Amino acid sequence: xxxxxxxxxxxxxxxxxxxxxxxxxxxxxxxxxxxxxxxxxxxxxxxxxxxxxxxxxxxxxxxxxxxxxxxxxxxxxxxxxxxxxxxxxxxxxxxxxxxxxxxxxxxxxxxxxxxxxxxxxxxxxxxxxxxxxxxxxxxxxxxxxxxxxxxxxxxxxxxxxxxxxxxxxxxxxxxxxxxxxxxxxxxxxxxxxxxxxxxxxxxxxxxxxxxxxxxxxxxxxxxxxxxxxxxxxxxxxxxxxxxxxxxxxxxxxxxxxxxxxxxxxxxxxxxxxxxxxxxxxxxxxxxxxxxxxxxxxxxxxxxxxxxxxxxxxxxxxxxxxxxxxxxxxxxxxxxxx
Numbered sequence: 609x610x611x612x613x614x615x616x617x618x619x620x621x622x623x624x625x626x627x628x629x630x631x632x633x634x635x636x637x638x639x640x641x642x643x644x645x646x647x648x649x650x651x652x653x654x655x656x657x658x659x660x661x662x663x664x665x666x667x668x669x670x671x672x673x674x675x676x677x678x679x680x681x682x683x684x685x686x687x688x689x690x691x692x693x694x695x696x697x698x699x700x701x702x703x704x705x706x707x708x709x710x711x712x713x714x715x716x717x718x719x720x721x722x723x724x725x726x727x728x729x730x731x732x733x734x735x736x737x738x739x740x741x742x743x744x745x746x747x748x749x750x751x752x753x754x755x756x757x758x759x760x761x762x763x764x765x766x767x768x769x770x771x772x773x774x775x776x777x778x779x780x781x782x783x784x785x786x787x788x789x790x791x792x793x794x795x796x797x798x799x800x801x802x803x804x805x806x807x808x809x810x811x812x813x814x815x816x817x818x819x820x821x822x823x824x825x826x827x828x829x830x831x832x833x834x835x836x837x838x839x840x841x842x843x844x845x846x847x848x849x850x851x852x853x854x855x856x857x858x859x860x861x862x863x864x865x866x867x868x869x870x871x872x873x874x875x876x877x878x879x880x881x882x883x884x885x886x887x888x889x890x891x892x893x894x895x896x897x898x899x900x901x902x903x904x905x906x907x908x909x910x911x912x913x914x915x916x917x918x919x920x921x922x923x924x925x926x927x928x929x930x931x932x933x934x935x936x937x938x939x940x941x942x943x944x945x
Contacts, residue, residue: 630798635797658674661794663780664780665749665753667741669683685737694760699930701733701735702764703737704767705767706741707739708738708867709736709737709766713909716736719738720920721734721736727924737750744847761934762930763850764862764926765847765850766864766893768866769847771844774844862889863890865884865894869907870904875894876894906918
């Protein structure tokens with residue numbers, strides 16, 4: 609081979625071999641991430657449940673049903689069987705959010721949606737569609753792609769305002785050119801650690817590929833002086849789109865104010881004045897937990913995951929809220945909007 613060709617081959621082949629070796633080494637070091645199609649620290653944070661790339665949702669359950677995660681064939685975290693169409697006389701609520709809604713750190717029957725269903729009793733179904741790391745963009749797409757087929761009367765949205773880029777296109781719902789590249793990078797350890805390195809050096813560019821980290825740390829940018837105040841950005845958040853779409857389908861949306869544990873032992877709230885769309889019912893879980901009066905460590909496992917008792921406090925208030933809202937809507941449907 610001529611010297612020029614050898615040099616060209618070294619320039620082209622060398623980096624490729626280096627990347628492949630790095631990918632292989634990282635996969636050996638982080639085998640759980642490989643099995644779960646997620647990065648190691650995300651797996652540990654959300655109890656190792658398995659996710660797979662989805663061209664529309666970015667990630668979704670790898671297998672349905674998933675007995676390990678307690679996910680049924682419909683994608684809900686529950687044990688009781690359901691039909692796709694609600695039985696006559698049953699009010700169906702679908703709760704959507706991240707691992708706070710899912711019930712990270714507690715058994716399925718202790719998550720607040722599941723406890724609320726138990727408290728409501730006959731005549732109600734509260735389906736837990738929470739997925740670890742989900743933000744309003746994932747939720748908006750999940751509602752359109754899968755959940756409206758279940759004919760919910762209510763959607764409860766437990767997501768932080770301005771938490772993700774605004775929806776910028778239609779659902780794909782089919783194989784598209786370039787999907788294989790996106791899926792490969794979504795599962796790539798090299799890509800993940802590259803993005804993580806950028807964050808550690810203070811750089812947080814918007815990724816254009818559907819990796820969970822893309823949406824996971826958005827809230828830190830809301831208060832990043834170098835990025836400006838994204839709380840007023842028209843390019844952030846999807847709550848109003850969710851509400852508008854659901855009402856077009858005949859479903860009412862309830863926005864839940866997202867509670868968090870503060871370092872001083874109080875309950876904080878990932879919401880601010882005017883951060884949620886006007887004209888929709890709001891369930892104030894932050895106020896409910898604050899009014900309980902206990903130190904936040906008795907209600908929260910960590911920053912945002914609730915203990916069984918914290919879930920119970922939220923569930924009790926949510927059950928009462930739903931009964932009251934449904935009664936008012938039955939009496940005067942337009943009065944509660």
